Amino acid sequence: MLFLSIMKKLLIIFFLLPFYCVAQTADSYVQSGNDKAGKKDYSGAIADFTKAIEMGDTKATTYFYRANAYANMNEQRKAIADFDRVIQLDPGNVKAWFYRGNAESAIDDYAKAITDFDKAISMSRSPGADMYHYRANAKANSNDYKGAEADFTAALRLTPNDPALYEYRGVAKSNLDDNKGAIVDYDKAVSLDPHNADLLFYRANAKGNIGDNRGAIADYNASLQINPNNAEAVFYRGNCESNIGDYDDAIADYKQTIALNPRMHNVYKYLANVLGRGQDKTAAVAYFSELIKKEPQNAELYLYDGLVKNSVGDRQGALDDLDKSIELDPKNSEAFQNRADVKLNMHDMDGAKDDADTALKLDPKNSYAYITRSLVNMEDKDTVNALADINSSIENNTKNDYAYAVRGDIEMAMKNYDAAAKDYDKAVELGPGNTENYMKRINARIKTGDRQGVVQDFNKVMQMGPDDDSLYPRLGYIMVDNRFYSEALQVFNRLVAKYSKNTKFYIERGIANEKLGNLQQALDDDNKALQLDNTNSDAYHNRGSVKAAMKDYEGALKDVDKAVLLNEKDDKAFLIRADIRMELKHYQDAADDYGSALFLNFDDNTIAFAKRALAESYLGDKEHALADLKEAETLDPHNEQVYYLGGLAKINLKDKSGACADLNKAAAMGSKEAQDKVKEYCN
Numbered sequence: 001m002l003f004l005s006i007m008k009k010l011l012i013i014f015f016l017l018p019f020y021c022v023a024q025t026a027d028s029y030v031q032s033g034n035d036k037a038g039k040k041d042y043s044g045a046i047a048d049f050t051k052a053i054e055m056g057d058t059k060a061t062t063y064f065y066r067a068n069a070y071a072n073m074n075e076q077r078k079a080i081a082d083f084d085r086v087i088q089l090d091p092g093n094v095k096a097w098f099y100r101g102n103a104e105s106a107i108d109d110y111a112k113a114i115t116d117f118d119k120a121i122s123m124s125r126s127p128g129a130d131m132y133h134y135r136a137n138a139k140a141n142s143n144d145y146k147g148a149e150a151d152f153t154a155a156l157r158l159t160p161n162d163p164a165l166y167e168y169r170g171v172a173k174s175n176l177d178d179n180k181g182a183i184v185d186y187d188k189a190v191s192l193d194p195h196n197a198d199l200l201f202y203r204a205n206a207k208g209n210i211g212d213n214r215g216a217i218a219d220y221n222a223s224l225q226i227n228p229n230n231a232e233a234v235f236y237r238g239n240c241e242s243n244i245g246d247y248d249d250a251i252a253d254y255k256q257t258i259a260l261n262p263r264m265h266n267v268y269k270y271l272a273n274v275l276g277r278g279q280d281k282t283a284a285v286a287y288f289s290e291l292i293k294k295e296p297q298n299a300e301l302y303l304y305d306g307l308v309k310n311s312v313g314d315r316q317g318a319l320d321d322l323d324k325s326i327e328l329d330p331k332n333s334e335a336f337q338n339r340a341d342v343k344l345n346m347h348d349m350d351g352a353k354d355d356a357d358t359a360l361k362l363d364p365k366n367s368y369a370y371i372t373r374s375l376v377n378m379e380d381k382d383t384v385n386a387l388a389d390i391n392s393s394i395e396n397n398t399k400n401d402y403a404y405a406v407r408g409d410i411e412m413a414m415k416n417y418d419a420a421a422k423d424y425d426k427a428v429e430l431g432p433g434n435t436e437n438y439m440k441r442i443n444a445r446i447k448t449g450d451r452q453g454v455v456q457d458f459n460k461v462m463q464m465g466p467d468d469d470s471l472y473p474r475l476g477y478i479m480v481d482n483r484f485y486s487e488a489l490q491v492f493n494r495l496v497a498k499y500s501k502n503t504k505f506y507i508e509r510g511i512a513n514e515k516l517g518n519l520q521q522a523l524d525d526d527n528k529a530l531q532l533d534n535t536n537s538d539a540y541h542n543r544g545s546v547k548a549a550m551k552d553y554e555g556a557l558k559d560v561d562k563a564v565l566l567n568e569k570d571d572k573a574f575l576i577r578a579d580i581r582m583e584l585k586h587y588q589d590a591a592d593d594y595g596s597a598l599f600l601n602f603d604d605n606t607i608a609f610a611k612r613a614l615a616e617s618y619l620g621d622k623e624h625a626l627a628d629l630k631e632a633e634t635l636d637p638h639n640e641q642v643y644y645l646g647g648l649a650k651i652n653l654k655d656k657s658g659a660c661a662d663l664n665k666a667a668a669m670g671s672k673e674a675q676d677k678v679k680e681y682c683n
Contacts (some may be wrong), residue, residue, distance in 0.1 A: 026057035033065060042069045060090035067099065076103040094123045098131060105134065110142040129158035133165065140168070145175040163193035170202060179206040197226035201233050211432030211464055213240040231261035238270065243433040244464065245471075247277040251284075272304035276311025284308055285317075299329035303338065310342050318342045333363035340372045344379075352376050367397035371406055378410060386410050401431030405440055412440075417447035435461050435471060439478075446482050449638030449669060458487050473505070480511050483641075488512040503532045507539050514546050522546045537567035541576045548580045556580050571600035575608060582615060591615040606636040610645040617652035625649050640669035647674065651681065 033048030049066035067082030083100035086093055101116030117135035121127045136151030152169035159165065170185035186203035193199060204219035220237035224230060238253030254271035257264050275284035288305035295301060306321035322339040329335065340355035353376045359369035370393035377386035387410055393403040408423035424441035431437050438457045445453040461475055476491035478484075492509035499505055510525030526543035529536060544559030557580060563573035578593035594612035598605050613628035629649060632642045647663035650656075660682035666674035 026052035026055045026062075029055070030057065030062060030065070033069070037065070037069050037072075040072075042073045045069045046073070058089070060086045060093060060096075063089070064093070064096060067096075067103075071099070071103050071106075074106070076106045079103045080107075092123065094120050097123065098134075101138070102134060105138050105141070108141070110138045113138045114142070129155040129162070129165075132158070133168075136168065136172070140172055140175075143175075145172045148172040149176065161192060163189040163196065163199070166192070167196075167199055167202065170206070174202070174206050174209065177209075179209040182206040183210075195226060197223045197230065200226070201230065204233070205236065208236060208240055208433060211434075211460075213243045213433050213464060216240045229260060231257050231264055234260060235264055235267060235270075238274075240433070242270070242274050242277075243435075245277075247274045248279055250274045251278050268300070268304050269307070272307035273311065275308045281312050284312060285314070297328060299325045299332060299335070302328065303332070303335050306338060306342070310338075310345065315342055315346050319346070331362055333359045333366045333369065336362065337366055337369040337372060340369065340376075344372060344375060347379075349376050349379055365396045367393040367400055367403060370396065371403055374406060374410070378413065383410060383414055399430055401427040401429075401434060401437060404430065405437055408440055408444065412444060412447070417444055420444045421448055421450070433464070435464060439471075439475065442475075442478060446478075447636075447638060449640075451484075451670060454482070454484065455487065458484065462490065476505075476508055480508055483515070485512045485515040489516065501532060503529045503536055503539065506532070507536070507542055510539075510542050510546065514542070514549060519546055519550055523550075535566060537563040537570045537573060540566065541570060541573040544573075544580070545576045548576075548583060553580060553584060569600055571597040571605065574600065575605070575611075578608075578611065578615070582611070585618075587615045587618040591619065606632050606639065607641060607645075609635070610642045610649075614645050614649045614652075617649035622653050625653065638669070640666040640671040640674065642666075643669070644671050644674045644677070647677065656681075 029048045029052035033045040033052065036042070036048060037045035046066055046069045049062055049069065052062055053066070063082045063085045067079045067086065070076070070079035070082060080100055080103045083096050083103065086096040087100070090096065097116045098120035101113040101120065104110070104113035104116060114135060117131060117138060121131050121135070124131065132151045132155035136148040136155065139145075139151060140148035149169055149172040152165050152172060156162070156165050156169070166185040166189035170182040170189065173179070173182035173185060183203060183206045186199060186206060189199050190196070190203065200219045200223035204216040204223060207213075207216035207219060217237055217240045220233045220240070223233050224237075227233070234253050235257040238250040238257065241247070241250035241253060251271065251274055254267055254274070257267050258271070261267075272288065275287055278284055285305075285308060288301055288308060292298070292301045292305060302321045302325035306318040306325065308318075309315075309321060310318035319339065319342050322335055322342060325332065325335045326339065336355045336359035340352045340359060343349075343352035343355060353373060356369045356373035356376065359366050360373075363369070370389045374386045374389035374393065377383070377389060387407070390403060390407045390410060393400065394407065397403065404423045404427040408420040408427065411417070411420035411423060421441065421444040424437060424444050427434075427437040428441060438461050442454050442457045442461075445451075445457065458475065458479065461471070472491050472495055476488050476495065479488035479491060489509065489512040492505050492512060495502065495505045496509055506525045506529040510522045510529065513519070513522035513525060523543065523546050526539050526546060529539035530543070533539065540559045541563035544556040544563065546556075547553075547559060548556035557577065560573050560577040560580065563570055564577070567573070574593045574597040578590040578597065581587075581590035581593060591612050594608045594615060597608045598612070609628040609632035613625040613632070616622075616625035616628065629642075629646045632639075633646070636642060643662040643666035647659045647661075647666060650659035650662060660678065663674045663678050663682060667678050
């Protein structure tokens with residue numbers, strides 16, 4: 001979600017200098033002009049000052065008074081002309097330089113304004129906070145946010161309790177992508193001015209920009225209590241709600257935004273994107289259908305209706321709507337791009353590519369069309385053109401986190417894990433409120449061996465993730481599969497509490513408990529899973545693993561044999577039975593079971609190669625053991641368990657140098673078992 005930072009221009013307030021006596025005839029006009037200016041009769045004041053000048057009063061002060069009056073009537077160019085004359089007559093007049101800078105800012109001539117503010121500040125023995133403040137505004141409006149931040153800081157040294165200065169410095173920091181620093185300034189401003197709706201709105205934007213969706217929503221709520229008609233606040237609140245999966249609230253906010261400002265950019269598109277995710281699918285489909293009845297020739301409405309139908313899985317309905325949208329407006333690149341997406345979902349690769357091509361002919365800068373065509377190329381295993389298209393997408397829109405995420409996916413498919421991790425870094429930077437970016441980076445960090453980074457991303461997802469029926473299970477499975485058992489336990493404790501009848505969640509929690517040494521809790525989890533479903537092979541083989549850890553090998557083999565009987569394609573059952581047979585020193589049987597697991601699931605059983613190698617080392621089969629170790633290292637070079645098992649196998653094969661090399665590598669990657677073995681064997 002993109003938040004717009006808005007720098008407010010300050011009102012320009014000019015103060016009249018005290019009246020000074022001039023020549024007797026002109027004096028009465030100058031005095032009268034000052035009296036009228038004091039009563040805000042600026043037109044009358046200008047007439048009097050002009051009369052005095054015509055009568056020969058050419059003092060700098062008289063031009064200064066008239067310049068102020070012109071400025072207060074918003075006749076800035078006339079004011080500037082008079083300030084020019086003042087500076088010619090009295091070049092040391094600091095206020096003339098400063099006020100001319102104000103007038104130049106008012107007509108958006110910021111370069112000249114900054115030059116005049118520089119002069120006023122350099123000439124002043126003790127520049128006031130307002131001088132830095134106004135120069136900061138001019139710099140901000142010139143997109144020099146770094147310079148603006150420095151000037152706001154200088155102003156705050158002189159007036160440290162001015163909430164406006166903290167507010168504007170916060171805006172400057174936001175424009176420098178320093179949203180955390182902006183929040184610090186907004187916090188201070190809010191403490192000084194707690195009922196300022198704009199402050200709360202800006203702080204909400206900054207929180208949204210760092211992915212703190214819930215904090216942003218709280219601030220939008222507070223801002224809207226003060227100013228309920230701020231359509232942007234309602235719209236952005238909807239974006240935050242969508243990010244955390246509160247789709248029904250997001251839908252309500254987008255509809256409220258339309259009621260407040262039906263011309264809000266992209267609000268109908270955002271609404272269309274979340275309607276299908278809400279609980280009331282019927283109402284979702286009906287929303288744009290009702291609008292179409294009122295405007296049957298509105299191509300855009302068919303486009304949005306197509307987006308909704310696509311999101312609820314009605315591909316054909318979406319296709320029909322997009323066909324109609326294109327019929328009514330055949331020059332709309334976005335309609336072709338969305339139809340390409342629908343065709344991609346329907347596995348019509350040729351049709352998807354044709355529509356993406358057409359979208360790009362109509363709009364060569366349609367970054368999403370490049371993404372769609374890139375995905376089509378990936379489906380066709382054409383990674384070269386997939387990368388070329390996604391690079392073109394990024395060139396046309398460098399701020400699209402989705403494009404970087406897709407490029408990361410392509411790099412992952414090509415096993416360029418470091419490159420993928422960098423792309424996911426960029427996706428997270430641009431879309432910190434999108435949990436999917438963190439989920440993708442978790443997978444890349446697992447592949448690169450960055451276990452600390454995995455835990456950091458896990459904690460972030462747990463903090464910001466929605467109550468989503470798919471997010472937490474996926475996160476939990478990843479943690480279990482990659483041996484982050486403490487983290488997995490957090491996830492499945494939460495899921496079991498929420499879904500007490502879900503067999504799978506008890507099974508996964510049982511795995512985490514077993515690996516953490518909580519054997520009785522693991523046994524309880526597996527027993528509960530079997531109570532819910534006594535035909536579940538996963539529950540049987542996991543209970544067998546727990547029983548083996550409790551040294552009940554007879555009971556363990558009985559449970560695992562039951563798992564194999566229930567599901568002869570259960571590769572994990574063969575793996576667990578192999579592990580049990582290793583404990584019983586039945587090495588040939590163990591090697592055979594590892595082979596069966598690999599036959600059933602070659603791609604996701606890297607560790608089975610290393611374990612089979614260990615079994616083979618006990619059998620003295622050096623050739624096959626080393627071949628299996630090489631395969632395991634090739635498939636997953638960042639898995640410390642592979643090197644630990646390799647070290648054990650090489651000990652059996654009497655290769656001390658090779659064993660210690662592997663054990664030291666595993667130890668360096670964080671394996672406590674390997675560290676202990678190094679002390680025992682390698683010193």
